Amino acid sequence: xxxxxxxxxxxxxxxxxxxxxxxxxxxxxxxxxxxxxxxxxxxxxxxxxxxxxxxxxxxxxxxxxxxxxxxxxxxxxxxxxxxxxxxxxxxxxxxxxxxxxxxxxxxxxxxxxxxxxxxxxxxxxxxxxxxxxxxxxxxxxxxxxxxxxxxxxxxxxxxxxxxxxxxxxxxxxxxxxxxxxxxxxxxxxxxxxxxxxxxxxxxxxxxxxxxxxxxxxxxxxxxxxxxxxxxxxxxxxxxxxxxxxxxxxxxxxxxxxxxxxxxxxxxxxxxxxxxxxxxxxxxxxxxxxxxxxxxxxxxxxxxxxxxxxxxxxxxxxxxxxxxxxxxxxxxxxxxxxxxxxxxxxxxxxxxxxxxx
Amino acid sequence: xxxxxxxxxxxxxxxxxxxxxxxxxxxxxxxxxxxxxxxxxxxxxxxxxxxxxxxxxxxxxxxxxxxxxxxxxxxxxxxxxxxxxxxxxxxxxxxxxxxxxxxxxxxxxxxxxxxxxxxxxxxxxxxxxxxxxxxxxxxxxxxxxxxxxxxxxxxxxxxxxxxxxxxxxxxxxxxxxxxxxxxxxxxxxxxxxxxxxxxxxxxxxxxxxxxxxxxxxxxxxxxxxxxxxxxxxxxxxxxxxxxxxxxxxxxxxxxxxxxxxxxxxxxxxxxxxxxxxxxxxxxxxxxxxxxxxxxxxxxxxxxxxxxxxxxxxxxxxxxxxxxxxxxxxxxxxxxxxxxxxxxxxxxxxxxxxxxxxxxxxxxxxxxxxxxxxx
Numbered sequence: 253x254x255x256x257x258x259x260x261x262x263x264x265x266x267x268x269x270x271x272x273x274x275x276x277x278x279x280x281x282x283x284x285x286x287x288x289x290x291x292x293x294x295x296x297x298x299x300x301x302x303x304x305x306x307x308x309x310x311x312x313x314x315x316x317x318x319x320x321x322x323x324x325x326x327x328x329x330x331x332x333x334x335x336x337x338x339x340x341x342x343x344x345x346x347x348x349x350x351x352x353x354x355x356x357x358x359x360x361x362x363x364x365x366x367x368x369x370x371x372x373x374x375x376x377x378x379x380x381x382x383x384x385x386x387x388x389x390x391x392x393x394x395x396x397x398x399x400x401x402x403x404x405x406x407x408x409x410x411x412x413x414x415x416x417x418x419x420x421x422x423x424x425x426x427x428x429x430x431x432x433x434x435x436x437x438x439x440x441x442x443x444x445x446x447x448x449x450x451x452x453x454x455x456x457x458x459x460x461x462x463x464x465x466x467x468x469x470x471x472x473x474x475x476x477x478x479x480x481x482x483x484x485x486x487x488x489x490x491x492x493x494x495x496x497x498x499x500x501x502x503x504x505x506x507x508x509x510x511x512x513x514x515x516x517x518x519x520x521x522x523x524x525x526x527x528x529x530x531x532x533x534x535x536x537x538x539x540x541x542x543x544x545x546x547x548x549x550x551x552x553x554x555x556x557x558x559x560x561x562x563x564x565x566x567x568x569x570x571x572x573x574x575x576x577x578x579x580x581x582x583x584x585x586x587x588x589x590x591x592x593x594x595x596x597x598x599x600x601x602x603x604x605x606x607x608x
Numbered sequence: 609x610x611x612x613x614x615x616x617x618x619x620x621x622x623x624x625x626x627x628x629x630x631x632x633x634x635x636x637x638x639x640x641x642x643x644x645x646x647x648x649x650x651x652x653x654x655x656x657x658x659x660x661x662x663x664x665x666x667x668x669x670x671x672x673x674x675x676x677x678x679x680x681x682x683x684x685x686x687x688x689x690x691x692x693x694x695x696x697x698x699x700x701x702x703x704x705x706x707x708x709x710x711x712x713x714x715x716x717x718x719x720x721x722x723x724x725x726x727x728x729x730x731x732x733x734x735x736x737x738x739x740x741x742x743x744x745x746x747x748x749x750x751x752x753x754x755x756x757x758x759x760x761x762x763x764x765x766x767x768x769x770x771x772x773x774x775x776x777x778x779x780x781x782x783x784x785x786x787x788x789x790x791x792x793x794x795x796x797x798x799x800x801x802x803x804x805x806x807x808x809x810x811x812x813x814x815x816x817x818x819x820x821x822x823x824x825x826x827x828x829x830x831x832x833x834x835x836x837x838x839x840x841x842x843x844x845x846x847x848x849x850x851x852x853x854x855x856x857x858x859x860x861x862x863x864x865x866x867x868x869x870x871x872x873x874x875x876x877x878x879x880x881x882x883x884x885x886x887x888x889x890x891x892x893x894x895x896x897x898x899x900x901x902x903x904x905x906x907x908x909x910x911x912x913x914x915x916x917x918x919x920x921x922x923x924x925x926x927x928x929x930x931x932x933x934x935x936x937x938x939x940x941x942x943x944x945x946x947x948x949x950x951x952x953x954x955x956x957x958x959x960x961x962x963x964x965x966x967x968x969x970x971x972x973x974x975x976x977x978x979x980x981x982x
Contacts, residue, residue, distance in 0.1 A: 312745035408626050412648060412963070482739055483811055491634050491737045492967050570805065572812045573739025575964045576648060 259374040261546070285377055293363055296518055297511040298328040304514070304565055311569040338503035343406050346500065350404030355501070355508035357397030362515040365390045369522045370444050372532045372549030383444035384432050387523060388425065391478065394512065395421040398480075398487060398497050401509070405500035413496025416576055417480065417487035423583040424477040424484075430591035431471035434463055434598045435527045438607060448531040457528040459608045463598040468528050470591050475520035476567055477579070480513055483571040486579060521560035522553075529556050623651060626963075630659045634737060634967040637977030639951075643963070650966050653958045655951055661981040668941035673699050673773055673908040676941065680928075681767035683943060684979035686726040687921040689718045689758075689768050696771040697852055698917035698928045700902075702910045703773070709854075709896040711775045716854040717788070717891055718758075718770060720884040724795065725754040726922035727877045727884075730974045734874070735806050737971035738815050743806055750798055757787045773908055775901030788892050792885050799882065807878065816871040820957040820969035823868055830956065831949035834924020835880065836973055839873035841866035846920035858890045873972040909936050923947055923974060943982055947975035 266281030273280065302317065302325060309316030317324035342351065365387050367377040380386050395418060402414015438460050439447045450456075457464050477484035488496030498509045525531055532549030534540060539548040574582070601607050629640040638659035644652035664683060668676045673695075680691040693715050700707060728751040735743025755765040760781040762770040770777050806812050822832065827840035837844045845862040847855045863879040865872035910932035918927045924946030931940040950973045958966040 308741075312742050313749055314745060408624065416648075482741075485739065486964075489739065489964065491739065492964050494632065569742050571740060572735065572806070572809060572815060573964075574811055575815060575962055577962065578811075578814055 260376060260379055261374050262377050289363060289366060289377060293366065293511070293515060297514050298332060300514040300518060300561070301328045301331075301510070303561070304568075307562065307565045308569050311566075332507065335503050335507040340505065341502045342500045342505075346406050347404040350400040351500075352404075352505075354397045354401035354404060355505055355512075357400065358394050358512040359508050361390055361394035361397065362512045362519065365519045366515065368444055369519065370448060370526065370531055371553055372546045375546055375550065376444065379443065379445050382442045384436065384442050384447070384523070384527070387519065388429055388432065391516065391519065392421065392425055394516065397512075398509075401501065402487075402497040405497070407500050409493045409495075410497050410499050413487045413489075413493050413499070416489075417497060419576070420477055420480075420484060420486060420579060423580060424474040424587075427470050427583060427587040427591050428474035428478060430588070430595060431467040431474065432523075432527065434467040434591075434595050435460065437595065437598050437602050438464070444526055444531070447526060448533060451530040451533055454608060455528065455530040455533075460598065460601070461608060463594050463601060464528065466590065466594045467598075468524070470587055470594070471524055471527070472563070473582075473587060475524060476564055477583075479516040479520050479564070481517065481564060482568040483574050484579060485568075485573060486576055489573055491573075517561060517564055518557065521557045521564065524560050525553065525556040531556075621646070628966075634970060635977070636733065636970075636975070639975075639977045639980065641966075643966070645963070648962050648964075650958055650961055650963055653955050653966070655954070657981055659981065660978050662978075664982045665941050665943060669938055672936050673910065673938070676938070677771060677773075678767075678769045680943075681769055682978060683945065683982055684921055684923060684926070684947065684976050685766055686729060686976055687719075687722050687923065688766060689715075689722040689770055690919055690921040691926065692769055692771040693719055693853065694917055694919040694921075694926050694928045696773050697919065698915050698930055699773040699908065699910065701917055702913070702915040702930065702932065703904070703908070705774050705902045705904065707775055707902045708898040708900065710898050711900055711902070712854040713891050713895050714776055714780060714900070715771060716858070717888050717895075718761075718768075719853070720887045721754050721757065721788070723922045724881050724884050725751050726974075727881050728754075730877060730922075730971075731802065731806075734971045734974075737967050738812060740806055740809070740812070743802070746798070746802065746805065750795060753787075753791050753794065757784065757791065760784065760787070772901070774904040775899075779900050780895070785892060785895070788888060792889055792892075795881065795885060799878065802878070807874070813871070815965075815968055816874055816972075817869060819870045819961065819965050820972065821868045822953055822957050824866075826953065826956050827868070830953040832924070832953045833946050833949060834920065834922070835863075835873055835876040836924065836950045836953060838863060839865050839876045839972075840868035844925065846918050846925055850918065852917075852919060854891060855887075858887045860887050870968055870972045877974070907936055909934060910938070918944075921946060923976065923979065924950060945979045945982060947973075947977075947979040951975055951980055 262285050265284065266278055269277035269281040306316040317327035320326040320330050368380050368383040368386050370376040398417040399414045402410045402417065435456055436442060438456060439450045441447060457468055480487050488498065493499070498506055501509065532553040534548060534552050542548055623644055623646050626643040626645045627640065628643055629635040630638040635641065640656040640659065642654040642656055643650050662682070664679050667679055671679065677692045677695050680695050681688040683691055728747045732744040732747025758768055759765045761784055762768050762778055822836070822840045824841050827837045827842045832840070833844050841864055843862060843864060848862045860883050863876045863883060865875055910930065912932060912934045915930045915932070916927060918925055925944070926946055927944030929942040929944065930938050933939040954970060954973055957969050961969070
């Protein structure tokens, strides 16, 4: 088993049910955990859409959704209901298999990525010993979904969008991977919980000073590109391609892409927080003596993630979009060499123990 | 079952056609561009027009001269007042009417306000076309102030129909001067913010600089006018060449950039807004008080002959050409619209660029499709 943990609440729940009810209990436990994650996925997705709209409104001198429910909180639920009720349209000459497979790839990719993220001390579905690597691997499955959607729609705009997305994600995966590696050099582990434990005394962004800071900047840029957000939203670049790869999707097909995009943004933020800002650890341990530790961990985790998400939204609502050649130039000529040098720098610092 | 054999030796890249429009966010209306593409590189552009052709020129032949003005609103709806003014000037020229000084000043102020409103809308949409969505809201907030000024005076916000042959429809609203004086410092204070948000952005600069170059010669040979030609170094401002209304009384610069690229056209428009503010500022303090309407007959009949009036709209050189056979409606009306010629220049400019650049170039041309089709 690659399940290696001591205080994993989800694992404890499954173990408890196994002791009580045998194999059936174990399966029930898996179902419960899956249900919790699915619920979180939907709620977080809807909430992030709402937050995005409010933040956008904040930047654009508007109010944003404020009519349905208190502070417009139910607006996105109303929108989701509308999307559910909508007719599924699309081109007739689409490649049916790829067209429909697309969102079945995008959603699990985002959902599985979520499963290794430590929301708090011991609140993590799987504490894999290769956690960070697992997230990078799973997130690249999502690209396939977008490529399938772009190809299967049989629409030139979708195809261009899908191809752009492939180019972009494969390129920026490298930089994101290098940035992650830089931190892993310091942590000496790929396991999420271990990475966080290492930051008990000092967060990695402080501990690794210069190379960690560079890695953080690279990771944020690459992460924005991977989650298809402005200034890297070329796959759907609405001024050029209409809606890019999801032009031909309607109703829930479209909503799945939309949700997955927001969850990807959440995952990117969560990984950044885990790697650089100590995950669920309280700053200076200010809440360490209080009861309900896992709850406080979750509070700190979500506070930090909200900050990161706000940063990504800030980018989106202020920057213009890059052109495809500029996007690739930025990656291959700047980010990648800098990232490689940064790893060497970090290796030297770690070897001679010059980190703080 | 049929078996499909795939000989990879026969696989080769080929050019394909991409229909941009008539329903596409970048064309800002129902314009269709047939793009010949090689991957993402645009090899050829072929505009397909006529989706919003409403035969305005033909309709004019069945309308009286006072009614024609109301049709011109619907051509270039973003500089509606300047269109109205052009027709009114042409008719006045034919009838040899001298309009009161007050009318001239009002028309000029209104025209410059229209120009600013149009440029503001262009700026907002320009940002959207390169992916910066926030610019739209900023521009609309400030454009709203102009629309309110217009609404107070002439009751309409967009299609004003404010000029009539021999004068203007209504007198200025008592609040007019106050409102305009509030607006001038406001716009002066927000334009540096615009620059911070978009102009100074490194991504934006990279997207604009050296893209879509229109040479001096090409600008002339395609008949480009307005900010598009001025961005290529062509001096073509009708307001300078043949001042109409009160424009001969004011002192202003013609903004000319010589680079001919997207950024030059962008800068021309940004600077023109400030220059328009200068014009308004020079006129707003002493608007003469000698009536708003010259004496005209209830039924206007133009003498036999041909009459041409050219004005500078926000998009460039608008020519109104009226052929009269002495009846109450014109024999033939021709509008020389700036957008049509400017679109022509796109064919030269867009070739060899990426699709995203073509969108940006189109945006700097700032055409209004009803103006192209009429």
